Structures are given as structure tokens and as C-alpha cells.
Amino acid sequence: MRVVRLLLVDDEARFVETLSKRLTSRGYYVEKALSGQEALDLVTSRPFDVMLLDVRMPGMDGLETLRAVHRLQPLVKVILLSGHASINAAVEGMRLGAYDYLLKPTDLEDILAKVEAAFEKKRLEEEQQGDWRQP
């Protein structure tokens, strides 16, 4: 099976570092970005499967980043992470095409389950898109 390519985006370096280590040890390929802009630079240069994206970041915030990412890679599955429990933010994120909206802090196991589900969805979508391209 293919290795899942993850992108972690959060301005809290410590959080990114810890989560990245734990995800890597579970066999994921992980890249890190500390801002929306950094994330976009990465997304421009290579493909990702799933992105864990913090909502509240200085500069380009999570929702803006989400919009820009989807213009570049429409199929990448974005899981929004937020420290602020607000239905409004969740709804806005989902409306913009996020795969899910998770509140921090959350268990690694929860994150893993979401990542797996998101990846499965992406895989199926890719299969279907493959179908279209056939004559």
C-alpha cells in the first residue's frame, strides 16, 4: 500500500514537532509548515494526500489557506484543527470544502482515524477520476 503523504500546518512549532514525530513513527510521510504561506509553497511543489491545518494562524489564516490549497490540489483532504470551539468556524470550514473539523486537543488515535478516513476518500475519488479518463 502507498505511503500517506501528510502536511501539518500550525504556527505552534512545538505542536507541529510533536505531532510530526508521532505520525512519522506510525509510518506516515510527514512535512511541516509553520504558516499558511509556507504550506502553499509546499503544496505548489509536490502532491499531498491529507493536510492537518490549524484554523487560527497569524498572517494567512486556516480558511484562506484552505481555499488556496484547493485551487492548487482539489483532491487533497483538509482536516481543520482548531483550539476554539465554535460552530460558526466549523460550518464555515466545512462549507469551504474541509473534510472534517477537529478540536484541539485531541487524541492521536482520533487524528489517525480521521486521517485514514480522509485518505480512503481521496483514494476512492482518484479511482473514480481514473474511470472518467478511460474512453
Added chain:
Amino acid sequence: MGLTTLVRKLFGRDQWRPLIAQRDTKAALRLSYLAFKDLITSNDELLEIVADIEQKLETGSPFGMTYVRFRAVACATHTYRMILCLDKLSARRYQELHFVFAGIQKAIEPLLSGTRPAHATCPLVLRLSDIDATSADDAGGKAANVAEVRNRARLPVPDGFVVSTTAFAAFLAHEQLGEDIRAKHDGLAPDDQQSLHDVSEELQALISAHRVPGRLVQSILGAYDDLAARCGTNPRVSVRSSAVGEDGEFSFAGQYTSVLNVGRDGLVDAYRRVVASLYTPRAIFYRAIHGIPDEQAAMAVLCMVQIDSVASGVACSVDPGRPDAGTLLITGAWGLGITTVGGSVSPDVWEVARAAGTPVLRARLGVKDTRADASPEGGVGFLELPESVTSTYCLTDTQVRDLAAIVLAAEAHYGKPQEVEWALDRAGRFVLLQSRPLHVRAVPAAVTDLDGHADGHALILTGASASAGCASGPVYHMSESDDTSRFPDRAVLVARHSSPKYVKVMARAAAIITDIGATTGHMASLAREFGVPAVLDTRSATTTLEPGQVVTVDANRGAVYEGRVDCLLSGSAAAPARTMTGTPTYAILRQVADRIAPLTLTDPKSVSFRPDQCRTFHDIARFAHEKAFGEMFRMSDRVADVSHRAVRLAERLPFELHLIDIGGGIAQSSPGEPAVRAAAIVSEPMAALLRGMMNPQLRWWEPRGISLSGFFAVATEAMMNPAHDADQRRLGDKSYAIVAESYCNFSSRIGYHFAAVDAYCTDSLSRNYVSFRFKGGAADDARRARRCALIGEVLKKLDFQTDRRGDLVNARLRKYPREALLERLDLVGRLIVATRQLDMRMGRGTPVDWFVQAFFAGNYLFDPEQGRAAAGGSPP
């Protein structure tokens, strides 16, 4: 009539489906299926959270605002995702759901902040002379109470001012401090010592480093200058917490910081320190255990002229250890009162008659070896005292009687027992610094004569009773710095000093004994509040009592006995289990859950099965779930390719089953037929499930409770009887399945009941799974709960990983070889049909185990008469 109009007439409103417009309708159907699958997933997750919330409400097990917020947001996210998925499937046919959702969201969102409505009209600072007990929302409990005593009861209280809760709100609003606090607080696991400690430190650091907005600084200093003008000097002040709710129903005794002896320069900093103490570990814990949302914690700060006291202490207008004795209790020590209330010295104690003239009945000299003083340079200094001073009472009998009169006046004003902090100034005048309601419990009459022995058990210690009641348990020694999480449940806490820090174990402690400590201190107040018997000031508990030794604490008489003295314990009921029920946080969850959990939309055939009839997230989910199936079928109807059509299953089942094939799930031998027989189902997992559902042993069509011997004729007749159709309509309800060669998703919803199977089965073991869910209606119905228990037990025996929460059963089987998986699907099929109408049979009489055995014996009618001989299926 234009083409567009024609199409609309034929297919209903808005039929320009982006997905169907794609040339390959087969691929479009599969893509729709992805949206559909998301919808199913969110439906499942929503049901799981709903079950969890319902369980919390039912059991009252502990939770905080973080729980409420996280679950509400997750429910909203899943509900909204279902709406979005349905939009995709239906080309936005059900737009109204968005409005309904927004309406529910609007009702829920304000509840999640957990805050009280703001009093924007109150100024940032208030003069103590301008407020009274009715000002508690603006000035906090402590300031409001002491102002009441000063301005209404006209008792001596120092002058001062209050930095109001409006000021607190302004401080929090400044540069989003409040939001940052909430976010950090959501990261807390209150049961985890380390997490509590870390989060508390972060929060306090956050607040201590936060800039106080300029206009607030101006107001505070302005109020100080105003006070100085009234005093004619630049007084030092004591800066004390006055949180909303403090000294009210909950005392929060000693949970917050006071900064004593502060000059003008240190005022703003002291303000911040006191505000930060809203988030000490014990304050957070105290709120959590009382179910008070942290967002409702609002801190006003009381600044009073610092009294340079000769002596000070606490007085209770009723002796809390012996409320019926007709006495009041005064404790005191040299210098500032912090030594007494904090429990670091044994104060002098006077028992005074409440009767006229308030004669002193008994006095006991304390061990007042330390004195706290207001230092000339600010702050507090501690001084070791020589023997000559410690051996003298800090008040004369005359002074005690005068003080007693003041205490009784405070009680008379409030009309209920009071606990006051008092100080004696250099001029020999008493002032009151605080007054709060005193928690007292009725004490049972003496059960035995207590001269040395109780029922043969030796009296080993005596002390002062701080909180009435009797309890027994093993001794556990602790000091203030020890990790409270190690404290064993129902142990007897034995400590050198009393300390309010022990609040963290109070919910678990059987009783408390200390060497030193005042029955009028903070810890004593807390012990009374938690109903924990406490005997303090025994002088030698830590040296007399061995760890693990079982003792009985009779706090009604201030005695500790060796072993377990049953005659004492029988008189006092066990402390009631602490639950969230009745707390503010519980009430908020209840309100939030009212807009999430109830299912009011149950009948898809009813005319009121409409978006505008959805009252809750659960209703929206129910509606979207039903319509999503409808959309999948509509779409498959329009697919020209026969391999993707929708069909009805022409077999005898207790429900009408409709199937969509999304690829290789149904044989194409009879194209164009609206109905197929089971033999045409080539989807392996679906075929296995159907085999189970159609198992002849099930005999679900037979009337229950009739002996089965010689019943075959009837059964056969029923099979041939056209009335069977009507029967089917009555039971009625459509069930749906979406199938592919190696996949099936089956779902059946009848009224409140919901059963779903999702399975994937190939030769590749690692991707194989079966997921089964069942939700059985109201969780408080014993029979339904028992049905869930039965289903859960059967699935467990079949190796499923099973999780049962309230009326929701959630089971998964992963990575099973193909044959074994199919066998299990067969049994799951039987289970679904067999348990459909089981409610009536699942009364309290028969153990769930019996039903489990009956199921595996093939007794699918759960007929008590049927022997094992008739066994049909047995576990593989």
C-alpha cells in the same frame, strides 16, 4: 414550453445535476456514492456522540464545559456535513435544511460560551459604601456581603472599593485574553494532576503577563486616590478576591489569592495576581467538581484599608461541630488572620453562649508560635514568637464577649448562621473583614456513652470538630506538597496542618484529621461543604496514627477510635455520590442537548416528514439519511445501464428491501425486472446477510407465545396467504441496501430503531471488515437497554469489537478471512430479524444470558418452551 421547463416538470425542481451531467453516468453514480458514504459516516458518528451525551445526562457522571463545547461542535460538524452531502446528491433540493440548521445553531452557540449575561451598565470601580448584598453580580460575593454588613447592618468594616466584574470583562476582552484562556482551558483534563497543574500555570502566567488596559489602570488608581482622600492618608490596602459566587452557595473558601498590605504602586500588579488566582489548580478543580463553568467564573477584586491588627481570626455564630449546643465559636491568633484561616497555627478557641450576656463557657489556649504582620515596606512578615507571648490568650474575656455580640448582630442581620473574619486594630476596636453563610449540618444524637471506649473500641485521639458526621477508613498520611492523585478513595486523610489545598481529595476522602488547624479555617469550611467529617487540632494525629490503620472518626464529638465502630457508623448515612445533576454545567448540557439529541421526526411516510419540521440535529440527520437513500435510488433509476439499476427484493422479509447496485452486485440475468430473487444477489457480503435474514428458523411471521408443536401447517399457510402482503405493509418500512461485488451497505430504520451493516469482503484479508450499528430508542427504557445488551453480547461472542453506550451498539470486525466473515454476516442477518420485535419478551425476569444462549441455540423466537433439540445455528 421550453426544454428547461419540460425537464423540470418531468424531474422536479432543479434537475441540472452536475454529477449526472457527466457523460459516464456510471462513474457519476459511484461519485455520488462517495458523498453518500460520507453522509452515512457522519450519521454514525453523530449517533455515537448523541448516545454519549444522553448517557452523561442520565448518569450525571463528571464533565465540564469543554465536553459540552467539543460535543456540540462535533454534532454540528457532522450534521452540517450530512446537509452538504445531501446537497451534492440532490442538486440542492433541500435548501431549507440550511435555514433549519442555522436556527438550531443560533440557539446552541450562545450556550457554549457558558458565560453569564454581562452587566455593561456597572462602572469599572465601585465604592464599598455604595453597594450591598444585591450587588453580588457586579462586586462579587465577598465584597457584596461585607458591604451589606457595613452599610445595612452598620457593623464596623474598613473603608474600601471594588474593581467590578465589568472591569474583569474589560480586562478579558482586551487583546482577546478571554479567548486565549478558553482555548487553553479546553486543553485540560481535570482528573489528570499533571495536566491540571500545567494548564493552571499557563493560564496564570498568561494573565499575569497580560497588560491591564489603560482606562482600567486609571480607574483603579483613581479609586485609590479617592479612598486616600477619605482617609486623609495614603493607606495600605488588602487586595482580595471577590469572585462571582464566592461566599454564596459555594464558599470557595481559601481557593483564591489575597495580597495583603499593598501600596498604590503595587495595586495594578496585585489586581492581576488576584484575577490570575481564578485559575489556581484547586480553584479549577473546585469549579469542575461543583459543575460551575469556568466561563462563569468572574473575578471582582475587593480593596480594603489594611488593618494593622493586634489579633485576628474567625468566628462562627453557631459552633459548626455542635450546631445544637447553643454556643458560638471564636478563634484567634496574634497579628494578621492568615495564620488562622490558612491553618498554620492552632489558634486560641473560645466557646461562648449565644444566650444574653454571651458568657464565655470554655477557652482553650492555642499554639500560636508564629505571628503575621503587615511589614512597613509592604507585604507580610512572619515572626517566631517567644514562649511568654504564646502562653497568653490573644483576647481578654471582655473582648471575646464584645466580639460575640458583633457576630450575633451579623447573624441577626442575615437571619442565618454566619462565619466572619475579624481583626482587632491598634486602637482596640474590632472590625469585620468578611462575612459569609455558615454551612451547618444537623448532628445525630449520641449513640453511645463515650468515656474512653465506644463499643469496645479504644479512643485514640481527640480534637476539635470542624465538620460533623462519622466515617471509617484506612489512614493515609499527606502533606501539602504530595500528589493528591495518589490518595486512595474513601481513605482517612491525616495531615500535620489543615490546608485548603486538600480540596482536591475531599470528594474522595472518608474523613480528615489534622494535628493543627482551626475549625474556623478555610479547609474546615470546605469539609463542611463536601460533607466530609473532620477532626482538627488533635496535636498528634500524624505521630499516633499509622498509615493503613483503620480508624473511625466521630466528628460529631471530635473523637477518633481504633478500628471500625459500627454503632457510630450506622447512624450516619454514607455520603451521597457526587453527580453533575443540578449543577450549572449540567443545565447547560441539558439545554444544548435539547437542540441536538431528541428525535421527533420518526415516520418518513408522514406528511410532516419535512425539513421545516426538524427541531434538532438528530432530526436533520434522520431526514438527510432517509432522503439520501431516496436520491441514490432516483439517480440509479436514471442510469440506462441495467447493471446499475435499483431493484426490489422479491423475498419474504419483515421489511421491504430495495437495492442499488453500484458495480457487480446483482446478476444481470433478468434485465429490466423491477424485482429480483435472492439468488440474483451476487454481492458476496449482501448474499450472506440475506441468507441470515431469510433463515427458515427465524419464523418471524408466526404469532408469538404459541406452542410451536404442530404449527407447521399454519406457518405454511401463512407463507401462501396474500394477507402476508398487508402484514408486510404494516411492518412496513423500507430498508435499503447498496451493493457491489465485494461490498454491501444495508440499513433499516423503523421508528426509533436503526440498524446498519457495512461490510467489505474479498480474498485480501487486510481490507475486510464488517461494521454493525444498532440504536434502539430511548435509553431509559429498560427493555430496549436489555435488547442492546443482548445484541452486544452476541456480537462479542462473534469476535466483534463491541462498544455499547446507552441504547447504541457499535461493533466492528476487522481483517477476517473471507469465509469466516461471511459466516458472521449470516449470523448478523439472523440477529437483526430475530431481535426486531423482541421488546415485549425482554422484561426484567429473564437474564440477558438466557437470550444469548437461545439465539445461539437457534431459538430465534426466544420461546421458553423450545428445547435445545431444535437448535438451528450454532456459533462458528
